[in-house]
Amino acid sequence: MKTIKTPIYDRLLDISSKNTIYFQLPGHHKRTNQFLDFNILPSFDTTETFGTDNLHEPEEIIFESMREVSRVYGSKESIYLVNGSTSGIHIAMMSVTKPGDSVLIQRNSHVSAYNGSILGRLNVEYIMPEYDSSIQLVGGIDVHKFKELIQNNRSIKACVLLHPSFYGVCSDLCEIIDIAHKNGVIVIVDEAHGPHLSFSDRLPKSAIELGADMVIHSAHKTLPSLTQTAVLHICSDRVNIDRVRSVSRLLQTTSPSYIFMTSIEKAVAYMDSFKGxxxxxxxxxxxxxxxxxxxxxxxxxxxxxxxxxxxxxxxxxxxxxxxxxxxxxxxxxxxxxxxxxxxxxxxxxxxxxxxxxxxxxxxxxxxxxxxxxxxxxNTYDETEDLDMKLIEPKQIIPIYEAFNSENKTVKLVESVGSVSASYIIPYPPGIPQLAPGELITDEHVEIVEKYKDKGISIVGLNKDMIDIVGV
Missing domain, CATH: 3.90.1150.10 (Aspartate Aminotransferase, domain 1)
Structure with a gap:
């Protein structure tokens, strides 16, 4: 009888045998065993049984553990996320909105915010980040533009903001949150790259301290925690905590990993210690x-x-x-x-x-x-600058309608004037140039072709073909 191949195991075993230096996710950089013994992890791989509590109805050890994390970060309540911060974004968005509501999303947000709009059937407005073509960097959002957008669109119920961005960029979040609250808008902050901020006054302040209503942390990104571990913090009375718990039960697995929860607990405990x-x-x-x-x-x-x-x-x-x-x-x-x-x-x-x-x-x-x-x-080569600016989107139909529509596949060059049914995301920088429901323009085709010529991967294209809303 032929034994099946184990390509994942074999490759990871090979990688782990190399003496590699990591400036890369996850945050433990394969050195977590300094405070979390990997040898005991198999014995921690359990389920809801005698004495282990239940993430979806915590009353004992999980309840106490999350309360400790909440105390460390200064939130009203914290919920462990074993489906990653992606699930936290979805839970947060669907907890404070109803289908048909409008949300404002920072355009360079993680794609999970876009997908949260699809899952929650939400109408989306975007706030564009600033961009400097001389250094080819997408920055933060302008406070005055944010204020104008919020005041001109009273239907917005919540906003999803980045702090910090993937590049480490921080906007004037304190002022932005104040503007949002004065206009009745709930502030959700994707702080996936910032769970370490709370542990040093030499770094930007956490969105929790700055007054956000809900904050999502990817523990595995900058803390020494395992991949897929994250925390959702509820930080204000503007948020119905019971509703958050209900949506969390809806979107998270019913078989949460106790290894993941242990990893979050130990990573936060370590960071909060004098040593951390x-x-x-x-x-x-x-x-x-x-x-x-x-x-x-x-x-x-x-x-x-x-x-x-x-x-x-x-x-x-x-x-x-x-x-x-x-x-x-x-x-x-x-x-x-x-x-x-x-x-x-x-x-x-x-x-x-x-x-x-x-x-x-x-x-x-x-x-x-x-x-x-x-x-x-290395030889000095004249490298042509590549403009990484974001194109201002023009929405034709809601993102959730486009995603769920009947669609057809056409060549990119023939798609101008059509409505996209998919994302177009250049990697790098990993920010959507086009989302479902948006008009495809000559500018989109031009910039995508330019990216391709430079060897940049385009998520959403399949052999130069793109999905459009069917006609």
Whole structure:
């Protein structure tokens, strides 16, 4: 009898055997065993039985654990998410709206916010982030534009905002939340990349402290927790907690992983300890020294910590650099292939690393030496700038109607004037240029063709074909 192949196991075993340095998700960087013994995890793989409580009706250990996490972060209540922060976005959006309501979404939000609108059958308005073509960076949102949009559309019930963005960009969230609340709008903040912010006053303040109504944390992104672990924080009386619990039971698995819940609990306990806070302070010091050192290397450029036109503040634990004459997408490959350094992300210009308390001073020194070697040894090529601006969307029908419509597939070049039934998302930067229900224009086709010529992957295209709403 032939034994089946195990390609996932085999590949992961091979990867885990390499001495790789990670500036990449998940936040434990494969060093979590410093405080969570992986050897005991199989014995923790249980279900709802005697003494283990129930995530969907917590009364004992899970209730107590989530209450402790809520206390640490200063929320009214916190709920463990074992389906990732994606489920938290969906739960939050569907808890404070009804089908047909309108929501405002920051256009560079994670696709889960768009999908939450489909699941909740919500009408969507978008607030466009600022963009600087000279440095090809999508920034935060302008306070005055936000205020104008909110005041001109009184039907908006809730807004979904980013803090910080994938690039570490922070808007003036305190002022934005104040405007939203004065206009009766509930504020949901996707703080997936910011669960560490609460543990240092050297970083931007958490949306919880700034007054958001609901905040979603991806524990696995910047805390030493396992992939798919997240937390939903309810932070104000504007939110019906019983409704949130009901929607959570609707959208989360009925077989929650106790390993995941343990991982969240231990990661937060560690970060809240003197050791965790001290390690975070050490990390920030290492990052500052790293930035100072590589900024002195010829051809290497850093993104500044402040830019009045683009962002109010920035989370420096996202390290962000470029080498003149080398595409970011090429540089990330060189680091992986030649130096066994895994960075999180690269676009046409920049490479981004996600750091955590698991990164050591030696990690930064090794990365610095690698970058110096690459900058001095690799040929300088004239690289053409690629404009990564977002196209202002024109919605023709609601996103949920387009998603559920009868559709047909046509060539991209023949789709102009049609209504998209799918997403068009360039990776990088991973922000939708087009969402279901929006008009396809010549500008969309032009920019997609330009991305493809530069080797950028386009999610939503299948061999140059796109799904459009059927006619």
């Amino acid at each position: 806070r001290e390690d975070l302070d050490t990390l920030i010091g290492n990052i500052n020294r790293f930035n100072e050192s590589i900024s002195k290397i010829d051809r290497i450029k850093l993104l500044g910590n402040k830019s009045e036109s683009l962002f109010y503040d920035r989370d420096i634990t996202k390290i962000h650099f470029e080498i003149e004459g080398i595409r970011g997408t090429d540089l990330i490959d060189i680091l992986h292939r030649d130096y066994n350094i895994n960075m999180e992300y690269a676009d046409f210009r920049y490479v981004i690393g996600v750091t955590s308390v698991m990164n050591t001073e030696d990690d930064f020194k090794y990365l610095e030496d690698a970058l110096g070697e690459i900058a001095s040894n």
